[in-house]
Structures are given as structure tokens and as C-alpha cells.
Amino acid sequence: MNKGFLFVMAISLLLVSPVSASEYTLGIFGNANEDDTINAEDLEYTEQIILGFNEQTQLADSEYDGMINILDVTQAELIILGKEKKLTFIDNAERTVTVEKPIERIVMLSTDSAEVVRSLGGKDKIVGVTTHLAKDTIFFPDIALLPTVGSSFNPDWEVLLSLDPDVVFAYTSALAPKYFGDKLETLDITVGGFSNCKLLTRDVQLRKQGYIIEKIDCAEKLITFYHECTDSIEAVVENIPVEEKPRVYIECYSDYKARTSRSGTNSMCEMAGGVNIGANLPGGGTTAIVDPEWIIDQNPDIIVKVVSGSKVSSGYNEDETAEIKVIRDAIMNRPGFDGISAVQNGRVYLICTDICDRSSNSIGVAYMAKWFHPDRFEEMNPQALHQKYIDDFCGIEYNLREHGVFIYPPLE
Numbered sequence: 001m002n003k004g005f006l007f008v009m010a011i012s013l014l015l016v017s018p019v020s021a022s023e024y025t026l027g028i029f030g031n032a033n034e035d036d037t038i039n040a041e042d043l044e045y046t047e048q049i050i051l052g053f054n055e056q057t058q059l060a061d062s063e064y065d066g067m068i069n070i071l072d073v074t075q076a077e078l079i080i081l082g083k084e085k086k087l088t089f090i091d092n093a094e095r096t097v098t099v100e101k102p103i104e105r106i107v108m109l110s111t112d113s114a115e116v117v118r119s120l121g122g123k124d125k126i127v128g129v130t131t132h133l134a135k136d137t138i139f140f141p142d143i144a145l146l147p148t149v150g151s152s153f154n155p156d157w158e159v160l161l162s163l164d165p166d167v168v169f170a171y172t173s174a175l176a177p178k179y180f181g182d183k184l185e186t187l188d189i190t191v192g193g194f195s196n197c198k199l200l201t202r203d204v205q206l207r208k209q210g211y212i213i214e215k216i217d218c219a220e221k222l223i224t225f226y227h228e229c230t231d232s233i234e235a236v237v238e239n240i241p242v243e244e245k246p247r248v249y250i251e252c253y254s255d256y257k258a259r260t261s262r263s264g265t266n267s268m269c270e271m272a273g274g275v276n277i278g279a280n281l282p283g284g285g286t287t288a289i290v291d292p293e294w295i296i297d298q299n300p301d302i303i304v305k306v307v308s309g310s311k312v313s314s315g316y317n318e319d320e321t322a323e324i325k326v327i328r329d330a331i332m333n334r335p336g337f338d339g340i341s342a343v344q345n346g347r348v349y350l351i352c353t354d355i356c357d358r359s360s361n362s363i364g365v366a367y368m369a370k371w372f373h374p375d376r377f378e379e380m381n382p383q384a385l386h387q388k389y390i391d392d393f394c395g396i397e398y399n400l401r402e403h404g405v406f407i408y409p410p411l412e
Contacts, residue, residue, distance in 0.1 A: 026204050030076040030079045038080060043076055082214050091172070093172045093193040099212060101214075106165060106166065111130070112195075114169075116194075128165065157189075161189065175191070198267060199268060202226070227362075236376055237273040247298070250263075253306060256292060259286060265357075309354060316404055321408055328350055351407050386406070
């Protein structure tokens with residue numbers, strides 16, 4: 001190995017702080033050893049591939065040209081230093097996407113990614129949003145004023161293109177043929193699909209977006225905060241015998257639509273120390289329609305219903321609990337539900353998508369832990385964690401003691 005290469009490695013180690021190991025691969029070309037970050041170890045791994053000592057990996061091809069050579073080492077070095085002219089990554093839809101750097105103009109078709117990019121300090125890069133996000137003037141007071149491009153799943157492509165984006169951030173599901181079709185190819189537009197709300201893969205999703213917008217240090221700070229919310233919960237939960245964990249029915253938006261193991265909410269439930277009774281329901285999506293009799297027969301200890309602020313008055317834009325209370329009362333008064341343990345014991349809870357179906361769902365896990373194991377988490381304060389998130393990452397003035405409806409009933 002030459003001295004120049006060793007020097008670059010040493011400099012790289014000084015510039016890049018190590019991150020915690022993960023079983024999930026950071027899908028950016030340059031991550032030669034296919035762990036959860038790009039650092040000096042990847043430079044050495046690529047060098048060893050070239051010399052014939054390491055097996056070739058897909059992500060070692062930093063240049064994404066089908067060859068592994070010294071140019072890939074150089075490209076990885078530039079990525080580490082934040083000076084690369086392009087970046088190739090695998091998005092959450094398993095598509096290979098190359099973006100030209102630096103990224104200065106992003107159109108957001110995903111509210112979740114808009115929240116992430118703002119939290120990473122990239123708000124000024126956003127130049128267009130959906131009509132849905134534009135209505136969220138409390139949580140996104142500045143971003144909501146930007147030009148609108150239609151809906152997340154059916155945008156006005158002409159308007160979108162007029163904003164001249166370097167990249168478009170979209171929901172993974174929107175990339176399906178039934179929504180975007182062949183638009184991405186025919187319009188020659190760069191779109192990345194991201195899903196930040198699944199706890200098990202969230203960290204690499206946040207890092208990926210951090211690399212794209214050159215805010216990787218900020219991504220690490222956000223990831224650290226989320227782990228501060230949940231690591232202590234996991235430490236307690238791992239010692240709880242399964243027979244002491246409550247059996248939970250998780251209902252999504254519509255009545256009798258259960259969330260399965262394929263949903264992000266299932267991971268939240270498990271992390272908080274619950275057992276999702278709908279985890280193994282059949283189907284290809286994240287939910288499954290169930291019969292009321294099935295719920296009655298299952299007799300869950302706890303019912304958690306996820307509500308959307310677009311359909312039920314909740315979230316950052318709502319201060320009154322009247323409407324969300326009506327939803328809870330309706331669940332408790334469903335025919336036959338009076339015999340369910342959850343109803344009999346008043347353990348029916350509602351949670352808003354703002355802290356459930358977004359990257360900030362670590363806060364939702366904290367609320368669930370309080371519901372599932374109140375004695376074990378008596379000292380934990382989910383609202384304080386939520387306020388810290390708002391103060392440290394969101395860049396808005398918002399007092400949770402005065403505003404917002406995120407759960408119901410409120411914690412005592």
C-alpha cells in the first residue's frame with residue numbers, strides 16, 4: 001500500500017467520526033465493505049479488491065461504471081470529504097439513482113422526507129412541495145409557502161419540472177407503475193424514494209439523505225436523539241417475559257383495518273414491549289381487513305388506533321380533543337367490544353400519524369411504552385422528548401403544553 005494512500009486514510013479517519021454498527025447496509029456506492037457508513041475502511045477495502053485480496057462488492061463501484069479500479073478509491077475519498085461531483089445510491093424502492101452534486105434544489109413529494117431534510121438543516125434546499133404539505137402551516141410555516149406541485153402520488157409534472165429540481169424526494173410507494181408510471185424515464189427526472197418511518201431501517205435512510213444533501217453530521221445527531229428516546233426502552237423491554245407483554249390490536253385509519261408485521265407500527269409496538277395480534281395476518285401490504293368477531297375472539301389487552309390529521313382533528317394543527325375523543329368513544333361502543341379486556345379496562349388509545357408514520361416515531365414508541373408498561377416507565381416523559389425534538393431539530397416555536405393533539409387520552 002503506498003504512502004499517499006495511507007495518508008488519505010489517516011486524514012479521512014480524522015474527518016469522519018465513527019458510527020454505531022448496524023446490520024443494515026448503507027446503500028451508497030462507495031460503501032465498499034457494505035456496513036452502515038462510508039469511511040477510511042471502505043478505501044482500504046476497495047484497495048484490497050484491486051489487489052485481489054478482497055472479494056468484489058456491488059457498492060465498491062463508487063464510480064458506478066461496472067469496474068473496480070483506483071478511480072473508485074478516489075470517488076470514495078471525495079464522498080468522505082463531501083467533495084464528490086455525483087453520488088449513486090440505491091433508494092428504498094431498490095432503484096439505482098445517480099444525482100449530480102451539489103444538491104441545491106429539491107422538490108418534496110414526501111412530507112416525511114421534508115421533515116427529515118429540515119431536521120438535517122437542509123430547509124433552504126426545498127423549492128417545491130405537495131398541496132397536502134402546503135396546508136400544514138403550523139409545523140411547516142416556511143416550507144408550506146413554497147410553490148405547490150400537486151399530490152404525492154399524482155403530481156403536476158409540468159409545474160414540477162418548471163422548478164428545475166436537482167432531485168425529487170418521493171414516498172417509496174409512489175414509485176409504483178400505477179402512480180408514476182413511466183414518467184421518470186420519459187421526463188428524464190431524478191427521483192429518490194425514501195421511507196423513514198420503519199424503525200429497523202430508519203437510520204440508514206436518514207444517513208442516505210444526509211449524504212445526498214451533504215448533512216451527514218446532522219443526520220448522526222438526529223439518529224442519536226432518536227436512540228436516546230428508545231434505547232433505554234429496549235433495555236427494559238428485552239427483560240420482560242413474553243407472557244407479561246400486552247397483546248395489542250393496532251388499527252390503521254379505517255375501521256377494522258389492522259396493521260401487520262409489514263408495517264412500521266408493528267416495530268413500534270414490539271419495541272415498546274407489546275405483541276401485535278395482527279402481525280401474522282395474510283396480505284401483501286402493511287394492513288389487513290379483519291372481521292369484528294376476530295378482534296372480539298382475540299380479546300386484546302390494548303387497542304391502539306392510528307389517526308391521520310387530514311381526516312381526524314389531531315397533530316400540530318389541532319389544540320382541541322373533542323373530535324379525537326369521539327373516535328375513541330366509537331371504538332369502545334362497537335357492538336360486542338364491551339367484552340374485550342382493552343375496553344373493560346379503558347386501555348384504548350389513539351396516536352396521530354405525526355409521531356407514528358414519520359421518522360419521529362421514536363417519540364411514539366415512548367408513548368406506547370407508557371401505555372403498555374406504566375409501572376416500568378413511570379419516570380419517562382414522552383412529552384419532554386417530543387418538545388426536545390421540536391426545539392432542537394424543527395426550527396419552530398411550538399409549546400406542547402399549549403398546543404397539539406398527538407395522543408388520546410392525554411397522559412396523566
